[in-house]
């Protein structure tokens with residue numbers, strides 16, 4: 001029987017978080033189509049029967065016919081550039097791919113009559129937050145071009161939606177996304193990983209000789225930075241819940257933090273990895289990395305009170321176990 005749920009276009013669906021959103025949408029009965037330029041994604045990240053359009057979200061010769069002809073009912077917009085230090089050395093890339101390309105997609109969507117867009121924003125819009133947990137109304141003071149490029153898109157959406165009858169959006173500010181699909185269907189692939197848990201799991205399976213701890217003199221109980229790690233499958237479920245909130249109340253746009261509201265230090269994460277792994281992962285204490293705020297923890301009560309989303313995998317050892325299982329699978333694939 002054909003689905004009665006709207007077709008969802010997932011931009012960046014061949015990447016880490018987008019591929020988990022594709023799984024969550026399909027698990028909930030939504031038909032899905034993916035638009036990705038494969039600059040950091042892979043075909044294998046998407047189920048074989050999902051249509052992949054290889055192209056740039058900023059290219060209207062791609063997005064106009066796609067949105068017009070396929071009958072897209074909502075967009076989840078994950079495509080973007082994601083490396084904070086690179087945004088400092090190459091800000092034009094970030095304003096181009098995260099701000100300008102998003103504006104192009106938004107125009108294309110509105111002209112095609114697509115009513116809803118869910119945008120991947122980031123805790124980086126808050127910059128070096130003065131207090132935790134962070135609420136959505138806290139000051140937006142990004143400290144790098146990555147965060148600024150995402151905030152610009154949020155600002156565009158905040159101005160455009162009220163001026164555009166029939167169009168609403170959700171901006172989701174992710175905190176630290178980690179883990180892999182609990183069923184082993186997807187996980188984080190990209191080369192040159194920089195995220196703590198990915199790097200540490202690569203060290204656990206022998207792809208690296210150690211993990212370096214960036215800074216031990218922060219004003220936190222053990223001196224290392226504190227972050228709020230959300231399981232990627234819970235984050236994917238949050239997207240479905242937010243889409244359903246938009247469909248149920250189409251005139252209301254929303255902005256939500258996505259995290260669990262509990263912080264873990266770098267050393268707490270590495271200790272938990274050692275417990276899950278059963279053998280200690282070599283670690284080395286090192287200097288601070290530029291631009292790291294001491295603490296980022298989300299107040300996500302709005303996401304829970306305003307949508308049906310409830311965290312299901314709010315357990316740091318499960319996040320790590322899923323990430324580690326995925327890393328072992330990647331290693332086996334590379335040795336096959």
Ligand SMILES: NC(=O)c1ccc[n+]([C@@H]2O[C@H](COP(=O)([O-])OP(=O)(O)OC[C@H]3O[C@@H](n4cnc5c(N)ncnc54)[C@H](O)[C@@H]3O)[C@@H](O)[C@H]2O)c1
Nearest residue numbers: 012014015016017036037039040041056057079080120177
């Ligand atoms: N990973 C995190 O911890 C995190 C935290 C906060 C926000 N985010 C945001 O979530 C989104 C997804 O991040 P991710 O970690 O899955 O990254 P990712 O690099 O794995 O996925 C991004 C995908 O977008 C594609 N892409 C990039 N530019 C494109 C373009 N112009 N046109 C079409 N496709 C393009 C890439 O090929 C890739 O498959 C990003 O917007 C990122 O800024 C991620």
Ligand SMILES: O=c1ccn([C@@H]2O[C@H](COP(=O)(O)OP(=O)(O)O[C@H]3O[C@H](CO)[C@H](O)[C@H](O)[C@H]3O)[C@@H](O)[C@H]2O)c(=O)[nH]1
Nearest residue numbers: 122123124176194195196197199212213214225266289292
């Ligand atoms: O090898 C490593 C990697 C990271 N860290 C530390 O681990 C913590 C987490 O670092 P990540 O690189 O995993 O994540 P960030 O907190 O820097 O970045 C995350 O949050 C940002 C918002 O502030 C952006 O959204 C970004 O995309 C997202 O990955 C930081 O204190 C970092 O210094 C290490 O000690 N060693």
